[in-house]
Amino acid sequence: MSWLDFFRGRRQPASAAAAKERLQIVLSHERISRDGEDFLPRLQRDLVEVVARYVTVDAEKVNVSLERGADLSTLAIEIELPGPKALKRAS
Amino acid sequence: MAEIIVVTSGKGGVGKTTTSAAFATGLAQTGKRTVVIDFDVGLRNLDLIMGVERRVVFDIINVIQGEARLNQALIRDKRVDTLAILPASQTRDKDALTKEGVERILDELSKEFDYILCDSPAGIEKGALLAMYFADQALIVTNPEVSSVRDSDRILGVIQSRSKRAEEKRPPVKEHLLVTRYDPARVEKGEMLKLDDIREILAIPLLGVIPESESVLRASNTGTPVILEPNSVAAEAYKDAVARFLGETRPMRFLEPERRGLFARLFGGRAA
Numbered sequence: 001m002s003w004l005d006f007f008r009g010r011r012q013p014a015s016a017a018a019a020k021e022r023l024q025i026v027l028s029h030e031r032i033s034r035d036g037e038d039f040l041p042r043l044q045r046d047l048v049e050v051v052a053r054y055v056t057v058d059a060e061k062v063n064v065s066l067e068r069g070a071d072l073s074t075l076a077i078e079i080e081l082p083g084p085k086a087l088k089r090a091s
Numbered sequence: 092m093a094e095i096i097v098v099t100s101g102k103g104g105v106g107k108t109t110t111s112a113a114f115a116t117g118l119a120q121t122g123k124r125t126v127v128i129d130f131d132v133g134l135r136n137l138d139l140i141m142g143v144e145r146r147v148v149f150d151i152i153n154v155i156q157g158e159a160r161l162n163q164a165l166i167r168d169k170r171v172d173t174l175a176i177l178p179a180s181q182t183r184d185k186d187a188l189t190k191e192g193v194e195r196i197l198d199e200l201s202k203e204f205d206y207i208l209c210d211s212p213a214g215i216e217k218g219a220l221l222a223m224y225f226a227d228q229a230l231i232v233t234n235p236e237v238s239s240v241r242d243s244d245r246i247l248g249v250i251q252s253r254s255k256r257a258e259e260k261r262p263p264v265k266e267h268l269l270v271t272r273y274d275p276a277r278v279e280k281g282e283m284l285k286l287d288d289i290r291e292i293l294a295i296p297l298l299g300v301i302p303e304s305e306s307v308l309r310a311s312n313t314g315t316p317v318i319l320e321p322n323s324v325a326a327e328a329y330k331d332a333v334a335r336f337l338g339e340t341r342p343m344r345f346l347e348p349e350r351r352g353l354f355a356r357l358f359g360g361r362a363a
């Protein structure tokens with residue numbers, strides 16, 4: 001830091017460190033999936049298929065969310081199942 | 092019915108993605124339900140600029156190919172609840188982007204949103220043509236520099252002849268000029284094209300002038316649309332442009348170089 005920076009004061013926290021961290025996370029994920037085929041659509045289809053063997057599944061009621069992290073990513077697949085009331089109505 | 096707005100330029104790197112993120116966020120902040128779509132298949136960047144890169148699950152190509160529903164691919168913004176982002180694919184081939192597919196997505200989005208912004212890739216190839224094809228309005232992002240002005244003129248010609256509105260002989264796409272990375276100090280020294288020169292040459296209505304500003308880099312580092320940055324002249328200029336787009340009259344600002352004394356230069360840093 002030059003003496004000029006000292007006088008100006010560091011009013012804004014340096015943002016370049018945030019840029020590096022974000023890039024490292026997103027690129028580490030992208031490099032893994034670069035050559036491989038995009039597996040999420042197939043994973044979702046297979047999961048819904050398995051669940052549908054046991055209960056009725058509405059394709060509109062399937063939600064997938066992903067949060068990528070440095071050490072850990074969370075993939076959540078939420079399948080809303082019809083309750084007993086809805087089933088009774090259907091029959 | 093939603094209003095479809097393309098953000099385009101012909102030339103690369105002039106500020107389309109920065110503008111798409113800022114403008115979409117600004118519109119959404121006024122309560123308008125807004126979605127911003129990345130059309131840059133293979134080189135997606137809007138997710139990074141919007142700071143949602145860790146939450147991308149599906150993308151526009153997955154939706155077009157029927158592998159995911161639109162609602163699964165839309166990322167809802169955590170800062171502004173009327174804002175959503177539809178990312179481009181990073182891995183798929185550009186040819187997967189089809190006119191029919193894009194039309195289906197726009198039709199479905201039209202039911203839920205007031206504004207649909209399309210962040211165009213550079214050039215006048217397929218991605219750029221599809222981004223502008225269904226547009227009702229166009230933001231022409233132009234830098235005060237010869238090749239950018241020429242490319243803007245070229246893309247205006249493309250919009251006027253090859254958009255859906257032109258093909259169907261409906262009222263033309265409404266064009267807006269947005270001059271970005273404007274550096275008044277260099278304009279004053281005669282090193283950069285003046286605003287009036289650009290207006291005279293392109294001859295379309297001026298929506299705003301966004302000054303060259305350090306805060307744009309800071310915003311992209313942290314994944315914040317620049318319009319949300321505090322103490323930023325670029326943010327102020329984008330807010331003005333959004334207000335004008337919605338019908339307000341606001342004077343143009345930041346067209347003159349800052350005149351500052353030694354004290355301000357020592358303590359104030361450069362244009363924020």
Ligand SMILES: Nc1ncnc2c1ncn2[C@@H]1O[C@H](COP(=O)(O)OP(=O)(O)OP(=O)(O)O)[C@@H](O)[C@H]1O
Pocket residue numbers: 100102103104105106107108109110131211212213271272273301302303304305307308311325
């Ligand atoms: N007002 C501004 N002040 C300073 N830098 C800016 C400004 N607007 C954009 N930039 C910078 O210019 C570069 C290009 O911006 P951006 O990615 O938005 O352009 P683009 O037109 O989307 O590019 P591409 O054609 O590659 O998609 C980025 O580094 C961005 O930070």
Ligand SMILES: [Mg+2]
Pocket residue numbers: 107108109131136211212
């Ligand atoms: Mg871009």
